[in-house]
Amino acid sequence: MTGSLPQQGGPAGELDVQAEDRAHVIRRRAFTLLIIVLLIGIPAGYLVISANQSRNSGKAKEEKYSARGLTEGWPSKVQRRLYQVPIPHPANQVAWYETNNWRTSRLYVQFQTTHAGLDAFLKEIGVSRGQLDKGNITIGARDRNVTGWKFAGPGARPGTYWGLVHEQKDPRPTQQVVVNTGNPTYPMVYVVSRVIP
DSSP: OOOOOOOOOSSTTOOOOOOOOHHHHHHHHHHHHHHHIIIIIHHHHHHHHHHHHHHHHHHHHHHHHHHHOSEESOOOHHHHHHHTOOOOSSEEEEEEEEEEOSSOEEEEEEEEEOHHHHHHHHHHHTOOGGGOEETOOOSOHHHHHHHTOOSSSTTOOOSOEEEEEEOOOTTSOEEEEEEEOSSSSSOEEEEEEEEOO
8 A cells, every 4th residue: 555645845944035025126226316416426526526626626726836936945955957047146035937848848946146156157057147139038938937037128027137048969958048137246046947858
């Protein structure tokens, strides 16, 4: 006699899986969407905000330094060496400004010194006082606008102006020099040194 075997159920602990109801599906999809927004949207939003702040900061700095023109004090030793603008000792009323773009870099420097200091400066850049031309304003209008230097007209310092251009082969800088001898003891020197990378 063979008896019938009892039916075996599934493995122990297996639950019947019931179909999800519609509300549960909507909650699960909403939660998934929220996670996606948080993982992708927030970093993307942060990058956009950061890029705008960086761009605005660059514009603000450019406007700030354009408006300021010259900065009182000495340019760094690296700048003086790169642009070959040796400021002599003693010197006062020292101020500078630097501009850079992909074509040309310029260092604008002004200082007041003694006649011996002027001679030392000219000798160090490779020229002499005899090469200065009376009345020759060698610094152009564009560079004067950048710094606010005025060599003639209202607001100009009275005096006699002497100028020269010291051209050198790239990568060495070309210097435009104007000297105001309105103060007979302490000439004022203006320099624009241009480097083409």
